Amino acid sequence: MNLTVNGKPATIGDKDTLSITELLAELKVETPEYVTVELNGDILERESFATTQVKDGDAVEFLYFMGGGR
Amino acid sequence: MAEQTNRYRFNTLLIHGGLTAGPAGATTVPIVQSSSFAHETAEELEDIFRGRMVGQVYTRIGNPTTEALEKRLAVLDGGAAAIATASGMAAITTAVMTIVRSGDEILASSSLFGGTFSLFRDTLANFGIVARFVDPIDLQSISDCINDKTRLIFVETIGNPKLDVPDIPAIAAIAHKAGIPFMVDATVTTPCLARGIELGADIVIHSTSKFINGTGSAIGGAIVDMGVFDWSSSKFPHFAPFVNKYRSFAFTARARKLIHKDFGACAAPMNSFLFTEGIETLGLRMERHCFNALELARFLCVHNKVAWVNYPGLEENAGHATAKRVYNNKFGGILTFGLADRDTAFRFINGLQLAKNLANIGDAKTLVIHPASTICADFGAEEKELMGVREEMVRVSVGIEAIEDIIEDFRQALENI
Numbered sequence: 001m002n003l004t005v006n007g008k009p010a011t012i013g014d015k016d017t018l019s020i021t022e023l024l025a026e027l028k029v030e031t032p033e034y035v036t037v038e039l040n041g042d043i044l045e046r047e048s049f050a051t052t053q054v055k056d057g058d059a060v061e062f063l064y065f066m067g068g069g070r
Numbered sequence: 071m072a073e074q075t076n077r078y079r080f081n082t083l084l085i086h087g088g089l090t091a092g093p094a095g096a097t098t099v100p101i102v103q104s105s106s107f108a109h110e111t112a113e114e115l116e117d118i119f120r121g122r123m124v125g126q127v128y129t130r131i132g133n134p135t136t137e138a139l140e141k142r143l144a145v146l147d148g149g150a151a152a153i154a155t156a157s158g159m160a161a162i163t164t165a166v167m168t169i170v171r172s173g174d175e176i177l178a179s180s181s182l183f184g185g186t187f188s189l190f191r192d193t194l195a196n197f198g199i200v201a202r203f204v205d206p207i208d209l210q211s212i213s214d215c216i217n218d219k220t221r222l223i224f225v226e227t228i229g230n231p232k233l234d235v236p237d238i239p240a241i242a243a244i245a246h247k248a249g250i251p252f253m254v255d256a257t258v259t260t261p262c263l264a265r266g267i268e269l270g271a272d273i274v275i276h277s278t279s280k281f282i283n284g285t286g287s288a289i290g291g292a293i294v295d296m297g298v299f300d301w302s303s304s305k306f307p308h309f310a311p312f313v314n315k316y317r318s319f320a321f322t323a324r325a326r327k328l329i330h331k332d333f334g335a336c337a338a339p340m341n342s343f344l345f346t347e348g349i350e351t352l353g354l355r356m357e358r359h360c361f362n363a364l365e366l367a368r369f370l371c372v373h374n375k376v377a378w379v380n381y382p383g384l385e386e387n388a389g390h391a392t393a394k395r396v397y398n399n400k401f402g403g404i405l406t407f408g409l410a411d412r413d414t415a416f417r418f419i420n421g422l423q424l425a426k427n428l429a430n431i432g433d434a435k436t437l438v439i440h441p442a443s444t445i446c447a448d449f450g451a452e453e454k455e456l457m458g459v460r461e462e463m464v465r466v467s468v469g470i471e472a473i474e475d476i477i478e479d480f481r482q483a484l485e486n487i
Contacts (some may be wrong), residue, residue, distance in 0.1 A: 006122045030124040034151065036316050046318060063121045065130055065316050065323035067152075 004059040016056070020049040029062055036063040074145065077389025080262070081353040088141025099138040099346045103339050105129050131331050135339040138377070139278075139346050146344065146349075147256075147274050148267030150297025151322040153287055153330055154290060154342055156259060159185050160335030161291030165253060165273055167221065167333070168325040171308060172198030174221040177250075179206035179236065180456040181229035184446050186255070187457070190224075203456070206236035207388075216248045221305060223252050225270070227259040229395070230431065230456030231406055231441050231465045232379050235389025238396055241290050242270025251299045251321075257281070258404055258431070263355040263397040272299040273321065280432025284355050285346040288399040290339040295322045301441060355434065359403030363468040369477050370407050375414075375484045377462065380407035403468045404431055406441075414487050415440050417466065421483035424475060436469035436476050 005027065012018065013026055020039070024032045037044045038061040044052055048056050054060060074087060092100045101380040107126040111116045118125035121149060126132055128480050140152040155161040166189075170176060178190050190201035204215045206225045215225075223245045224234050245252035254271040256264070260281045266274035275284060278290040294336040297318040301309035309320050316323040330336070360383070367381035382393040383401030393401050409415045429445055439445065446459045454460070468476065 006117065034124075034319070036319065043317065050172060061122065063315060064124050065121065065319050065326055066124060066137075 001054070001056045003054060005056075006028065006061055017053040018042060020052045023054055023060065024049070031064075031066075034064060034066060036065070037061070038063060072457065080146070080265075083142075083145050084353050085350045086411070087145035088138060090138075099135055099297050099343055101339055101343045103129075104133075117237055125245065129339065130334050130336045131326070133337070133339050133342070135346075136337045136342040139337070139342040139349075140292070142346060142349055143261075143276065143278075143294055146261040146265065147294040148265045149225065149274065149294040150318055152292055152294040153322065154236070154278070154292050154337035154345075156291065156335040156337060157289045157328070158255075158275065158279060158291035160333075161188065161275050161277070161293045162186055162255070164325060164330050164335060165293045166194070168226070168321060168329045169251060170194075170199050170221050173219065175217065175219040176201045176202055176224055177212065177215050177220050178221045180204060181206065181227060181232035181234050181350055181458055182224075182226060183230045183255070183257075184449065184457065186224075186226075187453070188448070198322065207234055209237065209240055211239060213244050213248075214381060216244075216250065220248070220250055223250055224255070225252075226255040226257070227264065227397075228382065228389070228404070229401055229458065230258055230404065231390065231446075231463075233382060233404060233406060234458065235382050235392045235396070236391050238264075240268045245272075246270070247460060249303050249305060251301075258402050259397060260352060260356060262353055262401045263402065266294055267296050267298075268397070272296050272403075277432075278345045278348075280361070281356060281359070282345055282348055282352060282432075284351065285344075285433055286430055286433040286434065288338075288344045290337055290341045290345055293322075293325065295319070295320075295325075314393065318344040331426040356400070356403070359468060359471040360400045362473045363403045363466075364401065365404050365473045366466065366468050366476055366480065367407075369480065370405075373484055375483075375487060377407065377408040377410065379405065379407045380458075388468070404465065405461050405468065406465045407456075408460060408462045409464065409487065410462060412440070412442065415462055415464050417487045418483050421486045422479055423482070424471065424479035425466070425469075431465075431467035434470050436471060436479075437467040439465050441465050445449065 001011050106128045117123040138156045139154050143150040178201050204211050242252045251272040253273040255275040258278040274294040276292045301320045304315045310326040363384040368408040370376045370379045382389040425438050441459045442461050
């Protein structure tokens with residue numbers, strides 16, 4: 001599955017779809033309890049991570065409120 | 071962290087909550103004494119600034135040692151996230167300024183700690199923020215004082231030094247019915263007596279200098295965000311970008327990315343380390359503080375030179391029933407008592423041999439102070455009355471020494487007044 005992750009092309013696993021929860025684990029996203037996930041421009045509710053699927057061609061952004069500036 | 075919270079009991083979380091393995095297998099939190107953090111590429115630092123990557127930039131904004139403390143505190147209160155600050159007052163200032171703007175009003179307890187009272191009444195007034203003070207025991211008055219400008223209700227779990235015991239869950243219900251966030255200063259109770267999420271608080275404040283530190287070795291504060299308040303209300307248009315982007319983390323994101331960053335009252339890494347050390351024994355210490363305070367209160371109650379004793383653990387105390395219900399039959403480590411007059415109170419303090427005369431609470435050592443002439447000296451008679459500060463009153467932060475030694479010290483000082 002080919003995705004755009006944080007603006008960069010990424011090939012993920014060999015499945016056709018993955019839930020956001022699975023994607024966070026697959027990509028070893030740091031501190032997943034604090035991440036906000038944007039799928040194709042829409043911010044996802046945290047409660048929907050397990051049920052929202054990503055598919056080939058999707059764009060995913062991971063956002064943190066922790067470090068850095070604005 | 072969620073996995074830990076589900077798996078372990080509170081006293082285990084005090085020690086292991088949010089703790090990850092340190093370098094070379096270190097089991098304490100490493101002190102990362104660095105102002106700023108280097109990154110391999112320009113792209114990486116850009117990603118961190120854009121929030122795409124986790125990473126440290128500058129200790130005013132975040133620091134690995136401080137982050138370990140923040141994770142522990144968030145777990146203990148059942149919160150979503152926490153921000154450690156330079157002091158308890160810095161935590162209150164940062165948290166309040168994250169919510170209110172010029173023209174907004176705060177509805178606050180009239181029995182607040184003097185520093186907070188002064189911040190609300192005087193300092194914030196200079197920025198166009200109005201504080202209205204209300205007796206936190208009078209639930210009807212709290213409801214009646216909410217108006218269309220109220221943006222925050224602020225109460226201490228147990229008033230310091232008044233030791234009144236507001237019904238925190240009931241005030242939470244009033245706040246939430248009105249769509250207003252409820253901020254609770256839990257310094258006196260700590261998460262050991264009640265976790266913020268169980269109290270119904272939206273934001274919890276701790277002066278970590280007190281019981282969390284436990285040895286009087288550092289100044290610090292913390293803001294814990296429960297992540298449950300709905301900031302999308304029309305009362306809080308300034309939260310919209312943060313709600314849209316960070317959802318349940320909207321408060322912490324606005325605090326961290328704007329107010330905390332701009333005001334700059336950041337925690338020192340060394341102090342954050344000291345708090346992570348202190349927290350490990352917080353459960354044991356709070357049990358002993360509560361036990362010793364009740365024993366000392368009982369001793370003072372029957373002493374013929376003591377006019378009155380105020381400790382919520384005493385059955386006849388006005389706050390006893392509420393404290394028993396809300397704080398699981400624990401009543402904290404602070405008590406006050408009255409002698410004949412101010413001069414007698416001074417002579418008593420001067421006669422103590424073990425207890426220290428100083429302006430702090432929550433130390434392992436027993437501490438006393440005469441509030442009317444010190445921490446509340448700048449307030450008028452009417453304000454002192456609201457704060458429960460009387461001329462003949464001594465405040466005691468009961469330590470964790472052998473209770474027999476504490477009582478003997480008080481007995482000899484009382485006999486010599």
